[in-house]
Amino acid sequence: MKEKGPVMDKEGVERTISRIAHEIVEKNKGTDNLVIIGIRTRGVFLAERIVKKIKQIEKAVLPIGVLDITLYRDDLSTIASQPVVHKTEIPFDITNKVVVLVDDVLYTGRTIRAALDELIDFGRPKAIQLAVLVDRGHRELPIRADYAGKNVPTSQKEIVEVRLEEYDKKTEVIIIGK
Amino acid sequence: MEWNRKDLLGLEDLTKEEIKLILDTTESFKEISTREIKKVPALRGKTIANLFFEPSTRTRISFELAEKRLSADVVNFSASTSSLSKGETFIDTAKNIEAMKIDCVVIRHSSSGASYMLSKKLNASVINAGDGTHEHPTQALLDMFTIREKKGGLEGLKVAIVGDIRHSRVARSNIWGMRKMGIDVRICGPKTLLPVDIEKTGAKVFYHIEHAIKHVDVIMALRIQKERQGQSYFPSIREYSKFYGLTSERLKYAKGDVLIMHPGPINRGVEIMPEVADGPYSVILEQVTNGLAVRMAVLYLVMGSKTKEVSA
Numbered sequence: 001m002k003e004k005g006p007v008m009d010k011e012g013v014e015r016t017i018s019r020i021a022h023e024i025v026e027k028n029k030g031t032d033n034l035v036i037i038g039i040r041t042r043g044v045f046l047a048e049r050i051v052k053k054i055k056q057i058e059k060a061v062l063p064i065g066v067l068d069i070t071l072y073r074d075d076l077s078t079i080a081s082q083p084v085v086h087k088t089e090i091p092f093d094i095t096n097k098v099v100v101l102v103d104d105v106l107y108t109g110r111t112i113r114a115a116l117d118e119l120i121d122f123g124r125p126k127a128i129q130l131a132v133l134v135d136r137g138h139r140e141l142p143i144r145a146d147y148a149g150k151n152v153p154t155s156q157k158e159i160v161e162v163r164l165e166e167y168d169k170k171t172e173v174i175i176i177g178k
Numbered sequence: 179m180e181w182n183r184k185d186l187l188g189l190e191d192l193t194k195e196e197i198k199l200i201l202d203t204t205e206s207f208k209e210i211s212t213r214e215i216k217k218v219p220a221l222r223g224k225t226i227a228n229l230f231f232e233p234s235t236r237t238r239i240s241f242e243l244a245e246k247r248l249s250a251d252v253v254n255f256s257a258s259t260s261s262l263s264k265g266e267t268f269i270d271t272a273k274n275i276e277a278m279k280i281d282c283v284v285i286r287h288s289s290s291g292a293s294y295m296l297s298k299k300l301n302a303s304v305i306n307a308g309d310g311t312h313e314h315p316t317q318a319l320l321d322m323f324t325i326r327e328k329k330g331g332l333e334g335l336k337v338a339i340v341g342d343i344r345h346s347r348v349a350r351s352n353i354w355g356m357r358k359m360g361i362d363v364r365i366c367g368p369k370t371l372l373p374v375d376i377e378k379t380g381a382k383v384f385y386h387i388e389h390a391i392k393h394v395d396v397i398m399a400l401r402i403q404k405e406r407q408g409q410s411y412f413p414s415i416r417e418y419s420k421f422y423g424l425t426s427e428r429l430k431y432a433k434g435d436v437l438i439m440h441p442g443p444i445n446r447g448v449e450i451m452p453e454v455a456d457g458p459y460s461v462i463l464e465q466v467t468n469g470l471a472v473r474m475a476v477l478y479l480v481m482g483s484k485t486k487e488v489s490a
Contacts, residue, residue, distance in 0.1 A: 068206065071218040071248075071478075085206040085478065121215040 008173040016149035021053035037065040042104040045166040065090035072114035095123035104162035106132040109143035136160045181479040185297045185304040188313035189355040203475040221250035224281045231257040231287045244473035303480045318351035320469040333360035338390045340366045341400030348441045353379045366390035370411040391432045398439040399450045424450045
């Protein structure tokens with residue numbers, strides 16, 4: 001596994017999160033009816049950072065939820081190691097809300113497909129928008145991000161790794177060659 | 179920690195880490211039953227057969243609900259209406275059911291070792307839902323989950339199991355499991371209802387309930403199993419109740435925040451008095467709620483263990 005250098009450093013990640021937060025507020029003309037839901041694991045920390053940024057911009061505290069999509073994956077019988085199931089925590093009603101779903105990397109789109117299925121089991125949101133830090137392409141499903149921090153063209157032989165202080169003790173985005 | 183077993187037959191051969199994995203996974207599954215749509219697609223396309231060769235209410239319903247909440251297809255079998263009554267053997271019945279491409283079998287049987295024997299004959303996963311007087315692993319797991327949830331941990335707790343230990347698969351599974359998790363297990367009952375050599379499991383033996391429950395964190399009362407009492411193990415139900423019945427008076431010997439548990443069904447006024455069973459320390463109904471989540475976790479782990487390659 002060869003590290004091919006950083007795509008984003010700590011400052012780059014912070015700037016990108018700040019831009020995504022501004023775009024969310026702009027697109028939705030404020031924060032009314034907005035809720036933020038992060039996909040475990042790193043999506044949750046990104047969601048928290050976005051909520052913090054929106055609080056600075058708009059002085060509004062948005063409800064935040066956590067989605068664990070393990071039980072909605074379409075590949076339980078084909079995956080190498082059994083995914084550990086963690087809790088989904090959405091302590092508010094999402095019906096008629098605009099849900100901003102947050103994840104670190106958008107790749108095949110299968111994680112987002114699972115997340116959409118799970119979200120809809122919780123209620124009927126008015127709209128679901130998708131925010132990702134990195135869009136690396138290679139979609140297998142017709143899914144696109146409403147807010148993409150950075151488009152990173154990659155080969156399928158590469159891995160895009162998002163590292164966040166809260167989980168990895170370091171904030172950066174790097175590409176690793178397989 | 180990963181689950182690598184085809185079956186769940188008992189807690190005697192599980193490691194502490196495996197028990198912890200099941201309890202941790204259960205925490206995530208508990209939330210599903212609080213949703214408006216109490217269903218996830220995790221086991222979609224899988225077929226599970228519930229083979230109940232012995233009567234059961236809560237365990238059968240609990241397994242069936244757990245399977246349905248994971249979106250599995252479920253078939254139920256009860257011995258009285260099956261070809262067993264025409265002379266077919268237990269193994270032939272099971273092999274015929276497996277030939278219909280079943281992925282998992284949940285079995286309750288009056289013979290100890292029935293689930294073990296079945297697991298050796300079938301490629302499908304086998305989950306023991308109680309075999310004779312041997313083990314009832316999911317009951318013990320839900321007991322430990324309930325204790326952990328209420329007390330914040332298991333290590334160092336004192337638990338007294340009172341009653342018919344001899345015939346209790348629940349007690350056996352609990353003793354194996356709880357000892358592994360670092361619990362000080364005490365068992366108590368008339369000498370005739372305690373198995374020979376039970377001390378070898380590491381449980382401490384008491385004959386007086388007041389001694390057994392002194393300063394304990396949890397008291398688990400067991401049902402007097404009238405159906406397994408081929409011979410007389412004590413002079414009368416009334417006498418048993420007098421010496422071993424869990425009364426509110428006796429609770430004073432235990433810790434102030436003692437938990438009262440019972441695997442059910444209860445004989446009110448025999449092993450447990452109604453005011454204790456329905457009292458503030460009782461978690462009997464919470465045990466039932468947690469049973470569903472434990473069984474979802476076990477089904478998920480057992481059926482998701484045969485695996486290959488990850489996608490993103």
